[in-house]
Amino acid sequence: MSDMNQQMTAKYKNNFLKEIEEQAEMGDWVKMCMQCGVCSGSCPTNFHSGWDHPPQELFMLIRAGKRDEVLNSNSMWNCVSCYNCYVRCPRKIPITHIMHGIAEYAYRIGRAPKSQPTLHLSQTFWNNATKTGRVNEVKLTQTLYFKDGIASGIKKAMAMQDVALGLVKAKRLNPLEAVGISHKCKDIKGIHAMLDKARELEAKRKGRTA
Amino acid sequence: MAEMKTAAYICKGCELGARLDTATLVKTATKDGKMNLVREHDFLCSTDGVAMIRNDIDNEGVTHIAICACSRRAKTEAFNFTTVAMSRGNLREGVIWIRPDTDAARETTQEMAEDYVRMACAEVKAMQVPAGNQNTGTSKTLLVVGGGMSGMTAALEASKTGYKVVLIEKTGSLGGMAGKLWKRIPNREPFKAPMDSGVADLAAQIDADANIKVYLNAVIAKTAGAPGRFKVDIAVESGPTVTEDIGAIIQATGFTPYDMNKLPNLGGGQANVVDQLGLEAMAKAANGGPIKRADGKEVKSVVFVQCAGQRDATKEHLEYCSGHCCATSVKQAMYFKDANPDVDTVVLYTDLRMPGNNEDFYRAAQNKGVIFSKGEVSNVSASGNGCTVKFKDLILNEETSADADLVVLATGMVPTTGPDLDQLNEANRAAEGGDEGAKEQVIQMMSKSVLNLDYRQGPDVPQFKHGFNDSHFICFPYETRRTAIYAAGPVRRPMDIAQATEDATGAAMKAIQAMENAGLGKAAHPRSGDLSFPTARLEGCTQCKRCTVECPFGAIDEDERRFPLFNESRCRRCGTCMGACPVRVISFENYSVNTVGAQIKAVDIPDEFSEKPRVLILACENDAYPALDMAGMNHNEYDPFVRVIPVRCLGSVNTIWITDALNSGYDGVMLMGCKHGEQYQCHFVKGSELGRYRMSKIYDTLKGMNLEEERLMDLEVAITDIDTLPKKINDYAARIVEMGMSPFKGL
Numbered sequence: 001m002s003d004m005n006q007q008m009t010a011k012y013k014n015n016f017l018k019e020i021e022e023q024a025e026m027g028d029w030v031k032m033c034m035q036c037g038v039c040s041g042s043c044p045t046n047f048h049s050g051w052d053h054p055p056q057e058l059f060m061l062i063r064a065g066k067r068d069e070v071l072n073s074n075s076m077w078n079c080v081s082c083y084n085c086y087v088r089c090p091r092k093i094p095i096t097h098i099m100h101g102i103a104e105y106a107y108r109i110g111r112a113p114k115s116q117p118t119l120h121l122s123q124t125f126w127n128n129a130t131k132t133g134r135v136n137e138v139k140l141t142q143t144l145y146f147k148d149g150i151a152s153g154i155k156k157a158m159a160m161q162d163v164a165l166g167l168v169k170a171k172r173l174n175p176l177e178a179v180g181i182s183h184k185c186k187d188i189k190g191i192h193a194m195l196d197k198a199r200e201l202e203a204k205r206k207g208r209t210a
Numbered sequence: 211m212a213e214m215k216t217a218a219y220i221c222k223g224c225e226l227g228a229r230l231d232t233a234t235l236v237k238t239a240t241k242d243g244k245m246n247l248v249r250e251h252d253f254l255c256s257t258d259g260v261a262m263i264r265n266d267i268d269n270e271g272v273t274h275i276a277i278c279a280c281s282r283r284a285k286t287e288a289f290n291f292t293t294v295a296m297s298r299g300n301l302r303e304g305v306i307w308i309r310p311d312t313d314a315a316r317e318t319t320q321e322m323a324e325d326y327v328r329m330a331c332a333e334v335k336a337m338q339v340p341a342g343n344q345n346t347g348t349s350k351t352l353l354v355v356g357g358g359m360s361g362m363t364a365a366l367e368a369s370k371t372g373y374k375v376v377l378i379e380k381t382g383s384l385g386g387m388a389g390k391l392w393k394r395i396p397n398r399e400p401f402k403a404p405m406d407s408g409v410a411d412l413a414a415q416i417d418a419d420a421n422i423k424v425y426l427n428a429v430i431a432k433t434a435g436a437p438g439r440f441k442v443d444i445a446v447e448s449g450p451t452v453t454e455d456i457g458a459i460i461q462a463t464g465f466t467p468y469d470m471n472k473l474p475n476l477g478g479g480q481a482n483v484v485d486q487l488g489l490e491a492m493a494k495a496a497n498g499g500p501i502k503r504a505d506g507k508e509v510k511s512v513v514f515v516q517c518a519g520q521r522d523a524t525k526e527h528l529e530y531c532s533g534h535c536c537a538t539s540v541k542q543a544m545y546f547k548d549a550n551p552d553v554d555t556v557v558l559y560t561d562l563r564m565p566g567n568n569e570d571f572y573r574a575a576q577n578k579g580v581i582f583s584k585g586e587v588s589n590v591s592a593s594g595n596g597c598t599v600k601f602k603d604l605i606l607n608e609e610t611s612a613d614a615d616l617v618v619l620a621t622g623m624v625p626t627t628g629p630d631l632d633q634l635n636e637a638n639r640a641a642e643g644g645d646e647g648a649k650e651q652v653i654q655m656m657s658k659s660v661l662n663l664d665y666r667q668g669p670d671v672p673q674f675k676h677g678f679n680d681s682h683f684i685c686f687p688y689e690t691r692r693t694a695i696y697a698a699g700p701v702r703r704p705m706d707i708a709q710a711t712e713d714a715t716g717a718a719m720k721a722i723q724a725m726e727n728a729g730l731g732k733a734a735h736p737r738s739g740d741l742s743f744p745t746a747r748l749e750g751c752t753q754c755k756r757c758t759v760e761c762p763f764g765a766i767d768e769d770e771r772r773f774p775l776f777n778e779s780r781c782r783r784c785g786t787c788m789g790a791c792p793v794r795v796i797s798f799e800n801y802s803v804n805t806v807g808a809q810i811k812a813v814d815i816p817d818e819f820s821e822k823p824r825v826l827i828l829a830c831e832n833d834a835y836p837a838l839d840m841a842g843m844n845h846n847e848y849d850p851f852v853r854v855i856p857v858r859c860l861g862s863v864n865t866i867w868i869t870d871a872l873n874s875g876y877d878g879v880m881l882m883g884c885k886h887g888e889q890y891q892c893h894f895v896k897g898s899e900l901g902r903y904r905m906s907k908i909y910d911t912l913k914g915m916n917l918e919e920e921r922l923m924d925l926e927v928a929i930t931d932i933d934t935l936p937k938k939i940n941d942y943a944a945r946i947v948e949m950g951m952s953p954f955k956g957l
Contacts, residue, residue: 017581032576034562035584035605060605063581091573 004208005109009067016065023206025101029093033059039085039095045078055085055095058102071111076103077118120147130195133185138177217247217272218331219263221254221279221301229306230323235278238324242812243331247272254279255288267294274337276330278323281839282856295337295800299330303842304854308936310847318822318850325813325853332812338799340742343731343778347439349457350725351376352718355430355660356626358386359707360699361462362412363714364721369421373722376454377416377424378444384413384424386464388707392493392545395537397708401570403548404541407707425452433459434664436779437694438728457725458694460717461671461679463660465623465700468528473519476619477590481505482597483617485518486538493545500549503616511554511614512546513599514539515587516562518619528622530676534706535620537568542618543580551579556612558585558601566708585610590617623704625677628670629655635668663692667764671695675888678703680895686735688717691763691895693734693780694724733783736832736893737858742798743778744787750795757787757796762861762896784894785862789901794864803864806855810867813853815875818955823851823877823946827939828863831856832893834882834927834935841932848936849943852880859883861897865908872912872921875955878946880939881905882927891928918949 012019020027033056040054052073053061061070076099085095103119106112112119124143129135146153157164167173174182185191218239220232232250239248247266251259254277266272277289278299289296301323309319350373354365357379365375379386388394393404416422427447433456434441440456470478470485477483482503484492492501500508516536519527536559543555557580564572576582585601592598596615603610634655640648659669671690674680679697681689688696698717699710724734733740746757757774758766765780766787774787774796788796794803806828816822829835835856841848857863860883868879884891886899902924909919923942927935 031579031581032573034572034576034582057605060583060603063583064603064606064610 005111007208008109014065016067016070017063019067020062020070020102020105023208024098024105026094026097027101027105029098030059030062032091032093034091035060036090038088038090039093042084042088044082044084045080051075051078055099058099070102071106071109074113076100076106077113077116079103130191132182133188133191134183136177136180136182137173138175138182142178213271214274214335215247215270215272216245216274216276216331216335217249217263217266217270218243218245218276218278218327219254219259220248220250220327221259221277222250223253223255224280224302224306226279226301226306227252229311229319230301231320234320235323235327238327239276239278239331242324242328242814243276245276245331255285260288263289263291267291273339274334276327276334278327278330281842283836283839293339295334295339297330297334297337299326300854301326303839307842307845308848309850315850321814321822322850322853328812328814329809329853329855332808333805336802336804336808340740340799342741343743345436345778346729346731347436347455347457347779348729349438349440349455350374350729351454351456352721352725353378353440353442353454353456353459354462355459356380356386356462356464356699356701357384357424357426358462358464358699358710359388359407359409359412360464360701360710360714360717361386361460362409362416363711364460364462364698364718365422366412366415366419367715367718368722369419371718371722373421373725375422376442376444376456377422378428378430379424379426380429382427384416384426385409387487390487390494391490393541394707395534395541395568396571397567400574401567402574404544430660430662432662432664436728436777437724437734438779440694457728458696458721459661460696460698460714460721461627461660461690461701462698462714462717463626463701465625465704468519468621468624470518470619470621472527473619473621475589476515476518476587477592477597477617478518478619480590480592480597482592482615483590483619485619485621486535486542489542489545489616489618493542496545496549498549501546507595507615509546509553509616511596512543512556512616512618513597513612513614514543514555514557514618514620515590515599516557516559516620518587518621520620520622521560528624528676530622530704531563532622532704533563533565533709534704535622536563537565537571537706539618539620540564540568540572540575540580543575544578547575547578547580554581554614555579556581556583556614558583558587558599558612560584560586560604623700625679625701626660627673627677627679627701628660629658629668630677631668631670631672661695663764665692665764666758666767667761671697672764682891682893682895684891685893688713688720689735693763693765693782694721694728696721696724728779731778733781735782737783740783742783742800743781744776744783744785744796744798746774746776746791747795748773750793752793754792756790756792760790760861760896760900761787762894762900782894784859784897785857786859786894786897786900789860789862789864789904791864794866801858801862803866806857806864806867807870809855810871810876811874813876815955818951818953823943823951824875825849825852825878825880825939825943825946826871826876827852827854827880827882828857828860828867829854829882830860830884830898830927831858833884833891833929834925837927837929837931837935838882840929841936844932846933846936848939851943852939859892859894859897860901861892861894861899863901863904865904865911868905868908868922869911869915872915872917872952873954875952877949877952878921878923878942880923880925880942882925885926885928915954917952917954920945920949921952 037056040056053075079099083096128140145156220235236248239245274295276297280302281300282298305323352368352375354361354377365377368375388407389409391407394407396405428444431443431445442454442456444452546553546555584604587601589600597617600611637648637651641652661670663669671679671692679690690697696717698713753772763782765777767775769775883898892898
């Protein structure tokens with residue numbers, strides 16, 4: 001993976017803005033930012049400590065070519081996808097999407113932080129959903145609950161058992177999913193072929209080997 | 211003139227009849243007003259009422275009429291009697307609408323009405339019908355000074371309406387600054403790319419226009435005369451001086467860019483650093499291809515430094531924003547991007563200002579890959595084969611730098627208005643005192659003159675701030691302080707081509723109005739159509755020169771014996787000369803020391819023990835009096851002891867009115883005029899300031915009379931003060947009551 005990081009560094013030299021424009025989803029919008037700061041002011045998470053850079057600043061860093069600072073930033077990982085910034089942006093820049101685009105790109109070139117909870121959730125969800133074409137909710141919950149060990153997993157599960165029972169009673173949750181008996185897509189092969197094709201197209205568009 | 215026959219008309223409409231005892235008002239007009247003829251009417255402004263008055267004028271020989279009905283600002287079309295002297299008693303907006311309809315208030319309301327009837331009668335008897343200015347000129351040729359975008363537009367617009375135009379251009383070709391541009395900022399959809407400036411097209415239209423006479427390589431040697439009859443000497447390089455008869459003048463002399471050599475820390479004067487005009491020359495040379503530096507190297511990276519020597523808080527350079535430079539830099543960055551998208555173009559700005567549709571233009575530049583960084587540039591220095599720009603990134607809050615092949619400085623606009631008249635006057639005084647240095651300075655300053663006016667107050671239009679010409683910025687932007695001389699384009703305030711074009715059209719329209727008015731002997735704005743003009747009884751004049759110095763419009767010259775020489779066509783009829791005159795020899799036929807003085811004397815002053823004080827209000831007719839009228843329309847009540855007299859401007863208030871009023875037993879005098887100073891709102895620019903300055907001298911007189919200073923109150927009123935004004939009047943009236951009655955009553 002770090003090979004790809006070097007590969008990209010070599011390809012774009014100092015033009016990090018171009019790198020983001022071509023490689024990160026919706027990255028070509030970064031240049032349209034007019035630095036008004038409405039996104040930063042609107043972000044609900046920005047009121048917590050621990051944000052490295054508000055979106056406006058992140059975009060400025062990209063334009064200033066500060067590659068390491070951007071890729072090491074935790075900001076795109078902290079985005080909760082509330083879409084407040086996107087809605088309020090006077091330039092209609094898809095800020096939420098760009099944040100995820102940058103995060104995804106950082107992950108792709110091996111620059112994602114280790115044991116990042118957002119990354120863990122995304123990976124778990126993606127693997128779960130793409131396996132059968134539908135989300136197996138029990139297994140998804142299990143994986144997330146037991147991420148930090150058995151003791152903490154049981155504790156979390158016990159705390160939520162009333163909710164779970166309620167969902168089962170209302171036929172919103174099928175306990176049999178735990179052992180793999182769950183609804184699936186009729187054409188799993190077709191889904192996988194579709195995903196492969198999408199991957200191929202993306203790689204082609206972004207000019208990289210899949 | 212035939213014998214004076216006076217008539218007063220009391221209206222009973224609009225509830226006047228119900229609220230007031232009009233029979234008594236008739237008696238007042240007859241006994242106190244001593245009017246020859248007094249009539250009541252149920253509805254004076256109706257066809258029947260107007261016909262009654264018209265009949266008296268035509269068949270009874272009435273020459274002076276006092277109409278006691280509504281405000282002088284109302285029903286002006288019905289009461290339009292131009293052949294007689296006319297005054298208006300304001301019984302509606304000034305009395306019944308500002309008083310409660312109660313038994314307790316009836317007596318004071320009636321007294322108020324009676325006073326206004328007395329005042330109207332007294333005023334009209336001191337008035338005459340203006341005969342009109344005989345000293346008119348009928349030239350209808352417009353002179354446009356400056357053949358740039360504004361000048362060419364003004365010339366063509368005037369020509370299209372059928373007027374002859376003389377266009378003077380200092381250089382050898384038309385086009386001005388706009389002619390030096392490669393392309394201009396777009397002014398139409400989709401606002402995405404620079405477009406042709408259109409200069410060549412305008413110049414061709416002018417060449418083909420038979421109405422427009424163009425003098426190239428020409429300057430004005432002398433402008434003499436007055437609106438409608440200017441005599442302008444045009445000095446053509448290596449040719450004879452030509453004299454043209456001119457009706458009105460548009461000054462569209464534009465600007466020069468701020469000298470970048472004054473900005474050495476930003477690289478001004480270095481190689482590879484140009485100002486915006488310098489880049490336009492490079493772009494013109496490139497003709498759409500890659501832009502090359504002076505040394506022939508193709509530019510691969512360029513940094514635009516915005517606000518170079520502009521918006522300067524230290525006041526060392528320009529303090530103002532020139533308005534166009536942000537969009538100009540965007541346009542110039544596009545020159546590079548359009549020729550070669552791989553050129554790095556960075557715009558360093560602190561605030562990007564994109565008025566109007568330029569916001570779309572900015573977006574288009576971002577789309578083309580122009581980088582915009584919010585940063586403050588501290589230094590530009592030569593490095594390697596280019597420049598290093600040091601700046602503070604204001605978003606990332608760090609000192610950083612950028613390298614570039616070329617740096618473009620966005621320097622501001624310096625207006626071409628000629629010398630500052632105040633400085634010139636000072637130098638002139640010193641030169642008269644024999645100072646050799648000052649003599650040199652005068653010659654040097656005069657060489658910069660644009661109009662070379664043969665006016666007592668100096669050769670050019672007065673300036674306001676930063677060298678831009680003085681005008682009433684909000685209400686009359688094209689006016690200068692010289693009648694029938696209008697300013698258009700960046701000489702008035704910083705602007706871009708789109709605004710300059712609009713400006714030129716507006717100024718052309720105003721200039722045409724001024725020429726037509728001058729031909730009819732009428733005033734230009736804000737008293738447009740006024741036929742009166744000031745005259746002086748020279749036998750009483752002491753040659754103190756206050757009127758010639760203080761006239762805000764430079765209308766008064768001095769003759770060889772140093773008596774004032776009025777130029778009626780240049781006059782705006784504000785009356786500042788009348789207020790200035792210490793011996794009170796200056797007057798208008800329908801507005802004079804007597805017309806106001808008679809009104810002040812006509813008010814009935816109750817004795818000391820009546821508990822009925824009297825407060826005189828002298829209200830500016832431009833803002834304060836309409837505000838009072840509107841307060842009336844809204845039925846905002848105020849004190850019944852005030853008596854309001856409208857004045858043309860605070861500048862026309864002669865101090866004698868105030869001392870007379872206080873001497874004759876008024877308990878207080880209130881002056882209401884427009885805001886003065888840097889943010890002035892005075893319709894005659896300097897009137898309210900001069901008026902207030904004079905009033906400040908009265909306080910000594912008050913001390914001498916043993917009166918409290920608070921007996922004279924000065925209030926700045928805007929036309930919007932409709933709700934607050936009544937409260938201020940009431941507060942002052944309450945203070946007067948607290949102070950006690952004036953000791954001068956009944957003396």
